[in-house]
Amino acid sequence: xxxxTIDLQALVQPDRVxxxxxxxxxxxxxxxxxxxxxxxxxxxxxxxxxxVGDYFTTRLGRExxxxxxHTDGEVNVLYNRCPHKGAKIxxxxxxxxxxxLRCLYHGWTxxxxxxxxxxxxxxxYEDTALDLKSPAYSVRKVARVASHRGFVFASLSxxxxxxxxxxxxxxxxxxxxxxxxxxxxxxxxxxxxxVIQRNNWKIFFENLHDxxxxxxxxxxxxxxxxxxxxxxxxxxxxxxxxxIVDGNGEPLEFWANLELKGYDHGHGFMExxxxxxxDPVSLAYVASLEASQGAQRADEILxxxxxxxxxxxSCSPHTSFQQIRVxxxxxxxxxxxxxxxxxxxxxPEATFQRTLKYTNIVNSPSSNVMPDDLEAYNRVQEGxxxxxxxxxxxxxxxxxxxxxxxxxxxNGNSEMPARNMFRTWAAYMGVQAGGAE
Amino acid sequence: MNFNDWQEQQEITQFLHHEARLLDEHRxxxxxxxxxxxxLYWVPLVHGQTDHLNHASLFCEDALLRSMRAxxxxxxxxYSQQPPTRTVHVxxxxxxxxxxxxxxxxxxxxxxxxxxxxxxxSFGGSVLHTLQREGRGxxxxxxxxxxxxxxxxxxxxxxxx
Ligand code: FES
Ligand SMILES: [Fe+2]
Numbered sequence: 182x183x184x185x186t187i188d189l190q191a192l193v194q195p196d197r198v199x200x201x202x203x204x205x206x207x208x209x210x211x212x213x214x215x216x217x218x219x220x221x222x223x224x225x226x227x228x229x230x231x232x233v234g235d236y237f238t239t240r241l242g243r244e245x246x247x248x249x250x251h252t253d254g255e256v257n258v259l260y261n262r263c264p265h266k267g268a269k270i271x272x273x274x275x276x277x278x279x280x281x282l283r284c285l286y287h288g289w290t291x292x293x294x295x296x297x298x299x300x301x302x303x304x305x306y307e308d309t310a311l312d313l314k315s316p317a318y319s320v321r322k323v324a325r326v327a328s329h330r331g332f333v334f335a336s337l338s339x340x341x342x343x344x345x346x347x348x349x350x351x352x353x354x355x356x357x358x359x360x361x362x363x364x365x366x367x368x369x370x371x372x373x374x375x376v377i378q379r380n381n382w383k384i385f386f387e388n389l390h391d392x393x394x395x396x397x398x399x400x401x402x403x404x405x406x407x408x409x410x411x412x413x414x415x416x417x418x419x420x421x422x423x424x425i426v427d428g429n430g431e432p433l434e435f436w437a438n439l440e441l442k443g444y445d446h447g448h449g450f451m452e453x454x455x456x457x458x459x460d461p462v463s464l465a466y467v468a469s470l471e472a473s474q475g476a477q478r479a480d481e482i483l484x485x486x487x488x489x490x491x492x493x494x495s496c497s498p499h500t501s502f503q504q505i506r507v508x509x510x511x512x513x514x515x516x517x518x519x520x521x522x523x524x525x526x527x528x529p530e531a532t533f534q535r536t537l538k539y540t541n542i543v544n545s546p547s548s549n550v551m552p553d554d555l556e557a558y559n560r561v562q563e564g565x566x567x568x569x570x571x572x573x574x575x576x577x578x579x580x581x582x583x584x585x586x587x588x589x590x591x592n593g594n595s596e597m598p599a600r601n602m603f604r605t606w607a608a609y610m611g612v613q614a615g616g617a618e
Numbered sequence: 619m620n621f622n623d624w625q626e627q628q629e630i631t632q633f634l635h636h637e638a639r640l641l642d643e644h645r646x647x648x649x650x651x652x653x654x655x656x657x658l659y660w661v662p663l664v665h666g667q668t669d670h671l672n673h674a675s676l677f678c679e680d681a682l683l684r685s686m687r688a689x690x691x692x693x694x695x696x697y698s699q700q701p702p703t704r705t706v707h708v709x710x711x712x713x714x715x716x717x718x719x720x721x722x723x724x725x726x727x728x729x730x731x732x733x734x735x736x737x738x739x740s741f742g743g744s745v746l747h748t749l750q751r752e753g754r755g756x757x758x759x760x761x762x763x764x765x766x767x768x769x770x771x772x773x774x775x776x777x778x779x
Contacts, residue, residue: 370672371672371673371674372663372664372667372673372674373674374663374674374676375769375770375771375772376771376772376773376774377771377772377773378773379773398697400693400695401690401693401695401696401697401698401699402686402690404689404690404693404695405686405687405689405690405693406686408689409682409685409686409689420682422682422683422686423682423686426686517771520674522674530672533672534671534672537671537672537673537674537675540674541674541675541677541678542683545674545675545676545677546676546772546773546774546775547661547676547677547774547775547776548774549683549686549687549690551774552698552699552774552776553696553697553698555698555773555774556697556698556700557697
């Protein structure tokens with residue numbers, strides 16, 4: 182690896198970045214150390230491990246980890262590695278380990294906080310240099326774990342801001358996600374979808390708030406949805422399926438009017454693009470929220486209408502349709518996106534069924550919308566490999582941001598979110614933040 | 619349960635071969651007309667999935683969604699269909715699960731080769747067709763496609779399987 186020869190500083194400017202940050206495998210390795218090794222990363226939701234011994238495995242950067250519920254009720258995040266000879270202790274996926282974790286290889290067992298419980302042939306270790314009491318023979322915990330309203334985050338680094346400081350202004354999206362439940366809590370349900378993308382992970386993040394691509398990239402799906410609706414008898418209420426697909430066809434002025442917020446640490450959110458629907462399913466849901474929270478509070482909650490939120494660099498919650506997309510870089514040009522759906526506790530069953538409809542239609546591998554995004558990302562990735570040019574532009578509406586406590590705001594078709602993420606990226610990577618606008 | 623007679627087996631086999639051919643030739647309109655008005659096209663996300671309403675799926679498409687997908691695939695600016703996906707289905711092991719007054723449930727296995735741009739993918743699994751008798755032919759009330767790798771991470775799945 183030629184990491185020492187990379188002049189990162191030369192690759193990041195306030196309003197443009199060099200193509201190598203998307204294409205150089207050595208930079209990808211550095212990102213795993215410096216971005217994913219420092220930031221708070223989304224691990225999962227506590228409802229995925231409701232009982233003692235329940236586990237859920239995932240990856241944080243390059244690291245295989247397991248989120249597991251301990252006898253004291255705490256949710257721990259451990260490296261999935263046996264301290265004996267290194268075997269992954271828990272199989273990939275989710276399930277129950279019982280009351281303790283038992284390694285398949287030589288049967289060492291650990292409590293669900295990682296501490297060593299017993300080893301076979303303990304006498305064999307007497308008078309050897311191996312000290313079973315040493316923490317070196319416990320399953321290592323990741324450096325820091327914290328949660329916000331049931332959403333569990335971990336950091337692989339001892340140092341850095343607290344989770345609440347890290348989340349800053351986007352904590353309100355996670356709050357609204359839960360507040361929308363009549364019982365104030367959500368739970369993961371309905372299975373997880375997984376999509377492989379042939380692009381650098383940053384291209385996906387930048388697209389999340391790239392409003393103006395929608396009308397161009399998604400022409401095939403919004404036209405299909407509009408045609409579908411036109412073929413229905415006049416006066417037919419617009420079906421939910423049509424609403425969530427034809428929304429991408431709004432003209433550029435529409436997107437300009439949606440405010441974008443960017444926060445420190447690369448986060449941000451985009452205002453909701455859908456008027457809250459008035460179909461019977463939606464009305465029954467609103468009634469259930471009003472019944473538990475009162476009409477005034479329910480109105481306050483539903484007024485917070487957001488499209489994608491970015492929790493940089495690991496996930497994107499969609500608060501009004503209750504999903505979280507978790508973004509896992511696999512290599513410089515391969516990214517895995519996992520889509521988790523959530524049930525609003527106390528809401529009618531039909532509300533969750535609508536969530537799954539959104540998951541199926543918009544986010545799944547067979548989405549009617551996303552293939553054209555994937556094609557765009559892929560063409561960017563392939564185009565950046567060429568000698569046709571060196572720089573990627575992020576100039577749109579540069580220098581016009583409005584200050585905001587802990588961040589900045591812009592109109593809806595500004596490239597502020599991309600510049601905001603690169604400012605953070607540069608800081609993690611240890612170079613002067615591009616984006617001193 | 620076995621097929622009753624050669625004639626019944628022949629009709630059903632030919633129906634399934636015809637359906638596969640419509641898909642491989644992108645004859646979406648004719649394919650959609652094979653379904654009953656409330657017919658469902660379903661590709662579960664997990665092995666043994668029993669619920670398509672309270673669990674996510676790979677595809678879960680009624681007449682509206684099937685029609686929307688077919689329209690999308692035909693759009694000039696369906697960038698992810700430049701070039702279009704090509705497929706070929708190979709069907710086998712066609713067997714009768716059950717028979718009633720009004721129709722039959724048929725299980726078959728399939729191998730699907732798919733080509734687009736630079737890569738050939740292969741999918742395989744079993745299909746459960748719930749067919750309603752209509753005159754001398756059939757219409758599809760449910761087509762359930764169980765991929766052996768349903769729960770894998772997939773790249774985009776654009777065409778009907
Ligand atoms: S590797 Fe785990 S007990 Fe030996
Ligand atoms: Fe898009």
